[in-house]
Amino acid sequence: xxxxxxxxxxxxxxxxxxxxxxxxxxxxxxxxxxxxxxxxxxxxxxxxxxxxxxxxxxxxxxxxxxxxxxxxx
Numbered sequence: 001x002x003x004x005x006x007x008x009x010x011x012x013x014x015x016x017x018x019x020x021x022x023x024x025x026x027x028x029x030x031x032x033x034x035x036x037x038x039x040x041x042x043x044x045x046x047x048x049x050x051x052x053x054x055x056x057x058x059x060x061x062x063x064x065x066x067x068x069x070x071x072x073x
Contacts, residue, residue, distance in 0.1 A: 001072070003071055003072075004016055005068065006068055007039065008040050008066070010039075013041075015062065015066060016068075020047070023058060025047055025055060026048060030045060031043070031044050047072070056070070056071065
């Protein structure tokens with residue numbers, strides 16, 4: 001499970017999806033907190049265990065750019 005906190009707007013959410021697509025990860029958006037219409041959000045994605053390392057390192061770079069708090073749980 002990938003948790004990304006401090007997602008500030010829909011463009012930031014799309015940048016996360018773009019990274020996962022570029023990595024070729026078979027992911028699924030699970031939920032957003034507080035909900036899908038309010039920002040900032042914490043979003044959760046299911047990601048395969050075998051791609052967790054790649055996802056975590058790539059999201060670390062993106063986190064610096066966008067101020068995300070990302071981790072693979």
